[in-house]
Amino acid sequence: MKAIFITTPIYYVNAKPHIGHAYTTVACDVFARFHRMLGHDVKFTTGTDEHGNKIEQIAKKLNKKPQEFVDDISLLFLNLLPALNISNDDFIRTTQLRHKKAVAHFWNKLYGNGYIYLGEYSGWYDMQNEAYFSEDEINDGKSPLGGAIQFMTEPCYFFKLSEFGEKLLKFYDKNPDFIFPLQRRNEVISFVKRGLADLAISRTSFNWGISVPNDPKHVIYVWLDALTNYLTLNGYPENENQSEDAFWQSSHHFVGKEIVRFHAIYWPAFLMAADMPPPKHVVSHGWWLSEGEKMSKSLGNVQDPLKYCALFGSDALRYFLLRELPFGSDGNFSLEGFVNRYNSILSNSYGNLCQRVLSFICKGCDKIIYRPSKLDPCDVEFIDSVKAALASIASLIEQFAFSRYLEQIELAVSAANKYVDAQKPWVLKDSCPQRMQDILFILVEQIYAITKYFWPVIPLAAEKILQQINVPYSLPLSCQDEFPNVVHVNQPEPAFMRIDVSDLGKFDVYSKD
């Protein structure tokens, strides 16, 4: 059985989860569900990144112990998972003992292999993003990540990143699909070609972190700590030899574009230094703006995924997040855009198709339909058009083309709607009941094929529709050839209620704090 390891970044617990966090998690979930549907052995993980200066400072301001503070916020990220119907297999917190052990072991390995030395660091530090930058990276008094900077000097351990430039370039060359999309790969390569300086990997200016083994004045740099989560989740250090590990060999780290550098440069270098292979893929997505602007508390435009789920259901949010943008590009999250897509595709096109076909079977065929003994040319044409729309769909997911995947499903749905409209089964009830039931069977079989591919994105609605047509739901989903010859239909209920656009102003989708 093919193994696959799918990871979200672990989320900073300095603020409540918003739409941007939901995006990475939903994309991973769809990828995970798709692979489970194919019968693969999936390990899908997420979690929270809980150490660092910033956390220590926020907790202090709130008069809380850092552990108390991170417990509270981590719980918000944990609670978001069932709300979004996320099927993760594990949830890691960097404050867990299993992780602290893994980080200490990893540090000792890097140290033992001669890649860590003690020195002194001076530089521009972006506290918000926990990273140092060189003079030439500073723009308008801000770091390239947009955070405020301050000049700092501290004794510090360094990782010999400068020794990895050539090795990394060779690695990218041998693994052209290591970084997705191509544009990010090119950026990484040119960054490495400009030359890599050694990396400061410990801090003495605060305490909230994992101590450096044998030198507890230092805490381990939060990115070295955080990146190691992927090893912890894969059984490290007990499972030390990741090069033999089937999950590691097909590991997919999904990340936002702003953290590609950490995953595609530092992380493979750390792993190489510890005699381990880099991950298989770093898959990066773009950024959501909110109603046309960068999401920020001060603008009050931070959109709350929990509110979307409560108002419109998790399927609707999952669908919009993946349909609206090509993965990798930036885009705009607006309530209006959300409602338009919901109404036109989920409610009118797909929901309505299922509802009218299934309720007509209940009314017109006594809830039971049989496989037709023969097909008319128009039936074959319709079946072929659905097959054509769904034919290459698996490869689109493999290319992280979620939006195009959904477009193909929509093409199949629209072919089915055209077929119903052209065949008008309801006018045949008295004149030709056999033909009416044949048409309905053909439609249900194609609705099944479409629903199966829709399932990773809208699992709740898809499972509801599969139950309505009494095709037992199991993983991996059976292929179309196994569709039964007799189908008993249950009384359907609409999977998606239409949203009244005139109600838009009434919906509160913003985070309050």
Ligand code: MSP
């Ligand atoms: N803690 C680090 C990751 C460590 S992984 C070893 C971190 N955390 S984060 O909470 O700031 O961001 C996590 C993810 O949320 C990133 O993939 C990021 O791109 C995503 N998003 C946060 N805001 C976003 C948008 N506005 N739009 C899309 N995704 C964004 O970085």
